[in-house]
Amino acid sequence: MTPARNGPVPRVRVAAGRHWLGLLALIAVVAVAPAMLPAFYVTLFGYVGLATLVALGLVLLTGVSGQTSFGQASFVGLAAYATTLLTKFAGAPPLAGLAVGLVLTGVTAWLLGLVTARLSGHFLALVSVAWGMSFFALFGTLPLLQGFNGIGDIPPLSVGALSAESKRVNLAVIWGVVAIAIAMSANLLDSRVGRAIRTLNGARLMGESVGIDTIRLSRAVFVIAALYAGIAGFLFAHFQRFISPTPFGLGVSIDYLFMVIIGGAEFLWGAPLGAALVVVLRDQFNDWIPRITGRAGDFELLVFSVVVILLLQRAPSGLLPLLLRLKRRGPAAGGAAIDVPVDATSLSNPALSTPVATALPNAAGQGAELLALESVSHSFGGLAANREVSFAVHAGEIVALIGPNGAGKTTLFNVVSGVLAPDAGRVRLFGACAGHLPPRRVAALGIARTFQHVKLLAGRSVLENIALGAHLSGRAGLLHAMLRLDRTEEARLLAAARAQAARVGLGRVLDMPAGDLPLGQQRLVEIARALCLRPRLLLLDEPAAGLRLAEKQLLAALLRQLRAEGMGVLLVEHDMDFVMQLADRVVVMDFGQKIAEGPPERVQSDPVVLEAYLGGLA
């Protein structure tokens, strides 16, 4: 059903396969180990499993979506105290404790998320320190929670008549839950929502431009990370059967971050690796150092922290990528990939382009107005980047926007795509003037764009990058993705992405990391991503910059074909040959103002334009 099946097996599948291998191994160990381990190790590996759960949430939150939280331990505490109070004092079954604990952590995280999802970087880190301290103070002072004396004799885990008094059974349960959490997280990352989550880390503007509600999504990831911590808290309370505020403090939250960074913040399997290292190292240091120094409590943290620093210096992006690289050393990849040619035959192959062509909505028909600017002005402080610019773009038309550097072309693009609001004047989209819309609403209306400075997820495959553009044509949410109920839709989205990749001539490099492509081809990835939105109006910011001649011709042919299908194209470009052979109309800007508009041949001989470009010499 999908045309471009001739490439190697997609990376995504390989990655998912590796997860399953790891999970099978994990399940095998979980089935056997608890029965065989000495009691001391049962407890130790129980803690490793619990920490892994929290760390998994942090991988999603910090490693993948770039939000640093110093407050995860307080979510563990919330759920732990909830189940403790319910099961010990109200006699409720543990599963009720779990439910209440999760609702409590989920709602708390959602409320905090209302505040934090808009915060970026240091703001979030700081606010998380604040709530981490506040919850800790609360756990320590609320009379109900019995302060630092703690609460003991918490009932064991039980479901109906089955009760898990033994720590060994608990250990199996904990690691079973860890295996499920890893599987669900892996599913999540390998999905439409997963791709969207990756844009949260440093590519939010791009995410919004393909229709992703990045703020809502940040909040959702935040809640998921809190729920993982909540599940860990529930298991912790019934595993240890005694709780006090100590394990829910700021220091422990920092430990969770240590785990994630040491293991490899961007990798799910970094979570168990980091958790095991930190928990075991801490335990060993607590055991050995007082024996050597003869003093308890003084030097463990010191030595542990020095080890953390040394690990970070050897492997700043974590140990897991380091291990993977060691394993993979041998066949050298890289350099050779740079010169992968574009697939110049793809356009002539009707099987590739037809299904997409029909998918493009051209209901507007040729000649209908898509975009109209009415006296749009925008200034940055005292610098007027756009002054009273007016022009229109119609369906089935290629309009080129040219002008010397600094003429205000990119600013105008940002105004049209909703990144900037005009100071004065109006932007009419598809005949309606809805006031200023944010980029993702503009995208949903059917306007796709590329960026002058390419914005891609450099470490992800070309296919995944292009599939981001299909975000709005999918419905499956977080839960669907985690339970892998999104496969039909996912196949459809990836097929659409492959088709668009083939269209721009990238069919052979689908599985390469987008950042490894030469700049010209990265621009093509952006164009394919934009086409995945099935736009009625396409905004291209210097699409031909960095392309080779054959690639330019391919791009020109593609744009002509899109025009024939009824798409409107607005294009900023410096390559005059490219512009003049392609554009139906040319709008010339200089110093923020429109100085000429008309068919290419007329603009080329316009004295005002010549003055602007050649400084009056002509």
Added chain:
Amino acid sequence: MDSFVFLALLQDGITTGAIYLLLAIGLLIVFSVTRVIFVPQGDLLAFGALTAAALQAGQIPGTLWLLDGAAALALVASLFGGWRAALRGVLAWGIYPLVVTVATMFLAPRQVPAISILLALAIVTPMGPLIWRFAFRPIADASVLALLILAMALHFVLIGLGLLFFGPEEANAPALTDASFDLGALSVSGQSVAVLACCAALVLGLRWFFGATLHGKVLRAAASDRIGARLVGIDAGATGALAFGLASFIAALAGVLIGAITPLSYDAGFDIGLKGFVAAIMGGLISYPMAAAGAVLVGVLESLSSFWASAYREVIVFTLLIPILVWLSLRSGSPEDRA
């Protein structure tokens, strides 16, 4: 609360606010030049205060041996980097620690407050560049997150060393002055005035440094564009060392100033540093005047809340800050992409 108490609390708040401002400036310098959020700055503050206190008590502080040990390592390392680096290494990590050590041995027993303070500054200031040299420079290009986590780990290292050197007891740094004078009904302590004067002098000094000296301009260049600065031949290693040196000097100074007002223990630096960080954040990690306003606001908030509910002081300060931070973040508009 009557107006008299309020004024006294305000005086307190402004004094501590000035300290937070100093720390905020140090954090801003280090962050803008190296992208490191210098969490251990608070611990260096505690080092400064406790070193001065130990000297004033006639003891040789453990921080001196730490300086000598780390400097010896840096000296050895510098010998492998060509003769210019070796010469610089011998001056900075050979002769300087030697002079400081000898001076401390001679002068510490005299227990003169001004000398104790100067020696404390001389001992703690080089720790910034040493921290840069051994902890951060090896991974200077890592992500902001990795650098932050490294800074956290370093904070625990310094706390451990602080406990080793100074024990768990609180101590007071010697005061610059015991004078106090009455302003209407309000008694103004001389040390508070000294804090504000030092703070003002430092701010003016930094202004001059950044505006008029080559080193200052180099730092500004490195702060506005790290890669660009490197391309025009600015040595990233040297700018980092300079930024960390300024920050540790500021921290040590803040330590001896605040240590004379409030007794500090080895682990008291983190909370103080955190509030400096809050002030820096209020300045968006870029704007110095905003950071100054933020610092005073944090100081006054803290002073007022310690009057009403001292046990919850930290919690109240941070909770009250959340709406301000949210407002600041909303004001910055649409979702922003960080580097």
